[in-house]
Amino acid sequence: MKISIIIPVYNAERTIERAIRSIDTKKTHEIICVNDGSTDGSLDVLKSLARERSDINIIDQPNQGAAVARNKGLEAMTGDAFMFLDADDEFLTGRIDFMLKYYQANEDVEIVVGQLAREEHGTWVPIATHESIRREALVNLQSCPEVMQSIGPGAKMFSARFKDLRFDTDVTFCEEHTFIIQAYNQARDIQLIPTLIYGYNTEADSVTASRVARFTDYLVDAEKVRQRVMRKLLLREEREYYSYRMDDLIVSYLIQNYLTEHPQLTSELINQVIEYLREMQETDRSSEAFFRIIEAVEQAGQGWSKALYQPWRSALVQMGVGRPPYYIFKVKVLPKRTKFSSKQRLKRILKR
Numbered sequence: 001m002k003i004s005i006i007i008p009v010y011n012a013e014r015t016i017e018r019a020i021r022s023i024d025t026k027k028t029h030e031i032i033c034v035n036d037g038s039t040d041g042s043l044d045v046l047k048s049l050a051r052e053r054s055d056i057n058i059i060d061q062p063n064q065g066a067a068v069a070r071n072k073g074l075e076a077m078t079g080d081a082f083m084f085l086d087a088d089d090e091f092l093t094g095r096i097d098f099m100l101k102y103y104q105a106n107e108d109v110e111i112v113v114g115q116l117a118r119e120e121h122g123t124w125v126p127i128a129t130h131e132s133i134r135r136e137a138l139v140n141l142q143s144c145p146e147v148m149q150s151i152g153p154g155a156k157m158f159s160a161r162f163k164d165l166r167f168d169t170d171v172t173f174c175e176e177h178t179f180i181i182q183a184y185n186q187a188r189d190i191q192l193i194p195t196l197i198y199g200y201n202t203e204a205d206s207v208t209a210s211r212v213a214r215f216t217d218y219l220v221d222a223e224k225v226r227q228r229v230m231r232k233l234l235l236r237e238e239r240e241y242y243s244y245r246m247d248d249l250i251v252s253y254l255i256q257n258y259l260t261e262h263p264q265l266t267s268e269l270i271n272q273v274i275e276y277l278r279e280m281q282e283t284d285r286s287s288e289a290f291f292r293i294i295e296a297v298e299q300a301g302q303g304w305s306k307a308l309y310q311p312w313r314s315a316l317v318q319m320g321v322g323r324p325p326y327y328i329f330k331v332k333v334l335p336k337r338t339k340f341s342s343k344q345r346l347k348r349i350l351k352r
Contacts, residue, residue: 001104003029003096003157004079008069012087013041015201020049020056022090022199025097031056032073037063042087067167067175070153074163081160084153088201092117092124095197099157102191106138110159110187113150114197124196129249134194141184142234145241147192151180155198158183168228173214173221174250181229181242215258219272222251223279230283239284247280248289252296259300265308273297274315281319294321298333 005023009016016033023031033056035043043060050056059072070084081103085091099112115134117124126134132146139147150156153176162183168175184190211218226246233239255273259265273293280290294316306326313323323329 001027001081001100002079003027003100004032004073004077004082004160005029005085005096006032006034006070006073006077006082007085007087008034008036008066008073009038009042009046009087010036010063010066010069011038011040011042013038013045015088016042016045017049019085019087019090022092023055023085023096024091024093025100027097027100029055029096030077030079032059032076033057034059034061034069034072036061036065036069065169065172065175067169067171071166071169074166077160077163079160082158082163083156085198086154089154090199090201092196092199095195096157098195099193099197102193103157106189106191108189109138109191110161110189111183112157112191112193113147114155114193114195116150116152116155116198116200117196118200124199126196127200133192135192136194137192139190139192140187141190141238144190144192145235145238147184147190148181148238148242148245151245152176153180154200159187162186168225171221171224173211173218174225174246175221177225177246178228178232181232185232185234211254212258212261215254216268216272218254219251219276222246222254223276226279226283236284240286243280243284243289244286246289248286248292251276252289252292255293256296256300259296263300263302265297265301265303267308267311269301270297270308270312274312277315277319291321304330304333 003025007019020031023029033046035046035058046056046058050058057076059076061069061072074082083096095114099114102112103109113133115130116127118127119125130149133149137144141147165179165182167179229242229246230239233242277290277293309326309329316323324332
């Protein structure tokens with residue numbers, strides 16, 4: 001049994017050694033490090049580590065993004081199972097071989113899904129939204145659409161049968177969704193385990209800042225990825241759950257975070273959100289997520305005018321969502337917006 005661990009590396013000279021040294025499996029393995037055109041000393045660190053240990057395979061390529069780097073690793077892998085590790089993250093001690101025991105215990109298990117954790121004050125804390133899958137159970141996508149809560153590549157062990165799947169290379173936001181959904185769809189059985197496997201070290205504030213800075217591109221990417229995934233999900237329950245996962249837990253917060261930093265509304269932003277809502281209307285969707293996006297725009301946005309509100313109201317009415325005339329909207333939404341802004345300020349204070 002051989003395990004392949006694939007690491008995309010970009011400007012990670014300060015963290016890549018820690019990531020590689022966290023790979024403590026006693027089983028036969030290979031570490032495929034795809035240097036994605038780093039401009040710092042990452043490649044030198046990799047070469048130094050490769051001189052002291054024989055399990056490292058370095059692939060050097062021009063900068064093309066994490067998706068291309070992961071795909072390159074999949075092309076090069078020779079293992080019977082594979083895992084992914086980001087260059088600024090780490091495996092918790094002994095967890096790779098712990099997952100492998102579950103993987104080998106049942107021949108129908110083709111994916112093992114463990115738990116991600118963030119470090120808080122020196123302690124690894126599980127991701128709160130993964131509570132529904134923090135258990136030991138044998139499932140598949142049809143019986144447990146909640147497995148889509150874990151939609152990133154981390155904390156998973158995959159059968160080599162999925163090595164021909166690929167990450168989306170034409171988007172930079174949610175580029176992992178199509179790969180993960182296809183693997184879940186094809187897997188005979190998926191083993192859930194409640195154990196923390198993978199330490200996620202990226203600061204939440206830096207992730208939020210990146211999403212705010214690239215808001216327009218990211219919302220376009222989210223719509224594109226959403227269309228692809230919805231076409232691959234076979235059951236209505238699966239599509240509705242993915243809508244909750246994508247539209248509520250990702251897109252509504254993307255909009256909310258952007259408007260918290262840049263609250264002044266523009267016609268461009270309103271039109272882009274309308275387009276996204278129309279896309280939601282074309283598929284099975286979570287009604288809660290649909291209205292959460294509307295709430296995010298109306299309560300986080302500022303500078304409403306009649307010229308901005310009329311096309312917003314008209315589009316929503318066409319989608320079957322009643323909105324009041326402008327003067328009533330102004331009277332009703334302002335107190336809610338003030339309360340919404342106060343909640344956001346309180347959250348920021350509590351995070352410090």
